[in-house]
Amino acid sequence: MAKLKLVAKEFKKLNDPSDKTSKHIKYVCYVQSSSIPQEIEEWMATNPREQKMSTNVAQKIKNSLAENENFHELNRGVLMSSSSAEWNNKTEELIITLDDPELHGNIDGGHTLRAILEAKSKNSLSNDRYVFFEIFEGLETPVELAAARNTSVQVDLKSIAELENSFEVIKQAFAEVDFAYRIQYKMNEHYNEVDISTIDVREIIAILLMFSQEVYPYKNSHGILSETQPIQCYSGKEASLRKFLYSGGSTEKLQKQAREKMIRNMQPIIKDIFELWEEIEVSFASISNKAGKRYGTRKYAKFDANKVVGKSFFKQQDLQYIIPKGLMYPLVGAFRALIQLNADGSYYWQCPPSEVWNKIGQKLVSMILDEKTENPDVIAKNSNLWSNLFKEIYIFGYMK
Numbered sequence: 516m517a518k519l520k521l522v523a524k525e526f527k528k529l530n531d532p533s534d535k536t537s538k539h540i541k542y543v544c545y546v547q548s549s550s551i552p553q554e555i556e557e558w559m560a561t562n563p564r565e566q567k568m569s570t571n572v573a574q575k576i577k578n579s580l581a582e583n584e585n586f587h588e589l590n591r592g593v594l595m596s597s598s599s600a601e602w603n604n605k606t607e608e609l610i611i612t613l614d615d616p617e618l619h620g621n622i623d624g625g626h627t628l629r630a631i632l633e634a635k636s637k638n639s640l641s642n643d644r645y646v647f648f649e650i651f652e653g654l655e656t657p658v659e660l661a662a663a664r665n666t667s668v669q670v671d672l673k674s675i676a677e678l679e680n681s682f683e684v685i686k687q688a689f690a691e692v693d694f695a696y697r698i699q700y701k702m703n704e705h706y707n708e709v710d711i712s713t714i715d716v717r718e719i720i721a722i723l724l725m726f727s728q729e730v731y732p733y734k735n736s737h738g739i740l741s742e743t744q745p746i747q748c749y750s751g752k753e754a755s756l757r758k759f760l761y762s763g764g765s766t767e768k769l770q771k772q773a774r775e776k777m778i779r780n781m782q783p784i785i786k787d788i789f790e791l792w793e794e795i796e797v798s799f800a801s802i803s804n805k806a807g808k809r810y811g812t813r814k815y816a817k818f819d820a821n822k823v824v825g826k827s828f829f830k831q832q833d834l835q836y837i838i839p840k841g842l843m844y845p846l847v848g849a850f851r852a853l854i855q856l857n858a859d860g861s862y863y864w865q866c867p868p869s870e871v872w873n874k875i876g877q878k879l880v881s882m883i884l885d886e887k888t889e890n891p892d893v894i895a896k897n898s899n900l901w902s903n904l905f906k907e908i909y910i911f912g913y914m915k
Contacts, residue, residue: 516614517558522550523609524645526602538653542600544609545587545645548580548631555628558613558620561596561657563674565704566625568633576630584643592647593624596657600650611650617680618654622661672753673716674701676760682716684775688785689719694829712831717752720759724748725848726788728862729777730758733851733905740909744901745851749844780860789829791868792847796827798872799846799880800836806877808884815839815891841891842883849879849904853912865912875911879904 523544531537567573580586596619599612613619621628627646634640654660661678676682677700689695699713724730724745731745748755763773778785800818803810811818816836818824823833828840850872853865872879882903886894894900 516612517554519552519555519558519611519613520550521552521609521611522547522607523602523648524607526604526609540652542602542648542650542652544602544648544650546593546609546648547642548586548644548646549635549640549642551628551631551635551646553632553636555621556632558616559625559628560616561618561620561622561661561678562625563661563678563701565701566629568626568629573626573630576626577634580630580634580644581639587645587647590627590646591624592649593627594622594660595648595650596620596622596654596660597650597652599652618657620657622651622657672756672760676756677701677716681760681771681774684778685716685719688778688782692786692789694789712826714829715752717756721748721752721755722788722792722844722847723778723781723785724755724758725844726781726784726851726854726862727777728854728856729773730762731851733854733909740906742902744898744905745848746845746896746898746901748848749840749895776860780856781862784854784862784864787864787868788847788850791850791872792843793827793830793832794869795847795872795876796838796843797832797834798876799838799842802876803880803884806881806884808881810836810880810884813884813889815889839891841893841895844895845897845901845904846879846883848901849908852905852909871908871911875907879907882907 523546526542526544529541529543531539531541568577576590579589583589595611597611598614598619600609601612602609631640631644631646651660657678661675673682682700685698686695686700689698694714697711697714698716698719700716704713725748731741731743731748733741735741759774761770763770800810800816810816816838818836821835823835825834825837826832827834828843850868853868853871855863855865857863883894883900886897886900888894
């Protein structure tokens with residue numbers, strides 16, 4: 516619990532006008548900016564995005580704060596959720612009580628708060644600068660309000676999902692992988708950490724869904740190989756996210772149960788999937804060259820006399836050739852042909868995917884590089900290629 520002490524002017528209480536039994540109370544006031552404590556930074560989890568302070572919008576807020584005495588009228592202000600707010604009309608002291616980090620804290624106006632705290636830390640904040648505050652008491656959840664208020668720059672679906680704790684099963688599944696700290700679950704997360712190359716959680720989910728036998732079963736109900744290919748995992752990351760969040764039923768409870776069941780069933784192979792991605796990305800060029808395909812001549816390879824031209828996606832290994840995701844998705848996704856299910860629904864491999872890659876990798880890359888186009892995006896959307904790669908691995912895995 517925290518009790519934030521601020522100085523406020525013109526404090527007003529507003530009860531819900533449409534529901535007299537509602538426990539929702541809204542307070543509005545002008546807060547003296549210099550009185551906002553640094554401690555408020557610890558209560559930002561209710562804001563659906565991280566604050567990116569290098570943007571034009573953030574810079575305008577900083578400039579307005581420095582230059583305008585009527586900043587409180589020009590700025591949209593700060594929205595807070597609290598367990599209570601108490602104001603002393605004699606001392607003008609405002610005490611905002613915060614109990615639950617998932618319920619109480621900043622909901623909107625995070626950039627304004629960051630700008631104020633930054634100016635305060637530099638001793639450049641004038642005492643005559645005020646900022647408009649809205650404080651809600653009695654909210655059961657900040658999610659709906661956050662989604663409605665964060666509209667100046669549209670909040671993406673993953674940020675709202677993170678606020679709803681929809682990624683907890685993903686966080687648990689990836690807790691032990693070495694790139695877990697780089698996964699970005701909401702807008703601008705890790706942006707100010709210059710040494711971190713972020714991985715959008717939608718990319719993680721899209722890769723997982725390629726292997727999901729709930730979302731993309733490779734056999735139909737009659738045991739016949741399906742012609743449906745998970746191309747949308749490459750072309751529609753937002754659509755993949757929606758499938759992850761909303762498949763499984765019409766209620767939030769059923770949807771939560773479905774996604775948690777899916778990830779837990781996949782848990783035995785999850786680490787292998789991303790190890791496979793890494794192995795293919797790092798070795799793709801050399802295997803192509805062994806197959807006589809001279810990968811470095813492709814424009815998208817960006818080969819430059821053996822210089823390092825990039826990093827591998829997950830483990831950040833030095834690369835002398837770039838392997839576009841348009842090549843990676845259909846190739847990695849084809850290894851779903853090796854999935855088997857135990858009686859309890861958990862996944863296992865028919866045979867180790869790394870073994871298959873080492874045995875028939877040259878044939879697989881030749882199938883990709885023999886495509887008439889050199890546009891990776893076109894390659895990634897070629898359903899025949901997806902199907903042929905899948906069948907090649909299926910045949911090897913089950914008939915070797």
